[in-house]
Amino acid sequence: MGAEVPPSRPAGRPNPALLGAWTLAAAALAGWAFVAGFGGFLDQAVAPFGTYDIAVTARQWSWSFTYPNGWTADTLHVPLDRPVRLTLASEDVMHGLSVPALRLSEAIVPGRAGEAWFEADVADTFELRSDIYSGDGYSGMRTALIAESPAAFDAWLTRVSDIFSGRTDVEVGELLYNRKGCVACHSLDGTKRVGPSFLDAYGHEVETRDGGRVLADDAYIRESILEPNAVIVAGYEPVMTPYAGQITDREIAAVTAWLKTLSGHGGAEAAAVPDTTGADAGQKETE
Numbered sequence: 320m321g322a323e324v325p326p327s328r329p330a331g332r333p334n335p336a337l338l339g340a341w342t343l344a345a346a347a348l349a350g351w352a353f354v355a356g357f358g359g360f361l362d363q364a365v366a367p368f369g370t371y372d373i374a375v376t377a378r379q380w381s382w383s384f385t386y387p388n389g390w391t392a393d394t395l396h397v398p399l400d401r402p403v404r405l406t407l408a409s410e411d412v413m414h415g416l417s418v419p420a421l422r423l424s425e426a427i428v429p430g431r432a433g434e435a436w437f438e439a440d441v442a443d444t445f446e447l448r449s450d451i452y453s454g455d456g457y458s459g460m461r462t463a464l465i466a467e468s469p470a471a472f473d474a475w476l477t478r479v480s481d482i483f484s485g486r487t488d489v490e491v492g493e494l495l496y497n498r499k500g501c502v503a504c505h506s507l508d509g510t511k512r513v514g515p516s517f518l519d520a521y522g523h524e525v526e527t528r529d530g531g532r533v534l535a536d537d538a539y540i541r542e543s544i545l546e547p548n549a550v551i552v553a554g555y556e557p558v559m560t561p562y563a564g565q566i567t568d569r570e571i572a573a574v575t576a577w578l579k580t581l582s583g584h585g586g587a588e589a590a591a592v593p594d595t596t597g598a599d600a601g602q603k604e605t606e
């Protein structure tokens with residue numbers, strides 16, 4: 320008699336043991352990939368502690384970068400070997416911040432605060448551009464990312480953000496008038512705003528609220544800026560916020576030098592008073 324071949328498993332019937340083994344193996348692999356990758360994901364998504372923060376603003380079609388001291392530049396300078404955190408904002412449409420050399424690519428969505436971080440470890444200049452089409456001029460959205468030693472970086476930031484660099488005191492004074500918000504309350508044309516006009520203010524005799532008279536000299540200007548409520552000008556309210564701690568002595572000197580140029584009664588002390596008769600116009604140029 321022919322040996323009966325034991326009926327083999329009909330084709331297509333699952334082998335529960337094998338099926339179970341494969342399922343477990345696949346699940347284990349997926350679990351391992353998740354665990355192994357999660358660290359990397361966190362690393363990329365969440366900036367480490369101690370970052371150097373720079374605010375990036377994108378617009379059609381340019382970039383600007385604002386440093387912690389308030390200085391804004393159109394190139395991105397960063398210190399080497401320190402994590403840099405960029406906060407991203409768009410003023411108009413969607414843009415894409417991209418620095419291919421640093422494997423950086425991040426969409427900047429209008430109305431949403433974005434973030435990216437990186438750390439440069441070679442001193443070099445990289446290209447930073449937009450990799451999202453934002454209209455005709457978008458290819459012009461290119462600038463430089465300059466990674467430099469912390470010392471070179473600090474020197475750069477100090478140099479560019481020094482308001483006095485490349486300016487005369489009088490120019491700095493006028494700039495401060497706008498930057499520090501004096502412009503909101505003090506006109507330059509004699510018009511009374513919240514505060515008295517700066518026209519002819521320097522060197523004039525101030526009538527104070529309590530009936531006294533003070534000469535608006537350097538010391539008075541200084542006091543008016545640092546402690547405006549020490550002497551109140553007649554006809555005005557004591558609403559000026561003291562600038563003590565917000566303005567340096569050198570800046571006060573610059574504002575004072577500039578105020579002198581706006582005044583017809585600077586007295587002998589005010590060498591920079593423009594000659595209003597025009598007879599001496601040539602002399603102004605020697606300032």
Ligand code: HEC
Binds near residue numbers: 504557
């Ligand atoms: C919120 C409005 C406001 C701002 C901002 C402001 N001031 Fe005044 N300032 C006044 C008022 C009001 C007076 C007059 C009352 C007083 O003496 O305090 C005055 C007075 C002065 C005086 C005396 C003027 C005079 O004719 O006697 C000086 C100088 C002065 N301010 C300088 C500055 C400078 C510099 C800044 C910017 C760094 C500035 N102020 C910002 C409101 C302002």
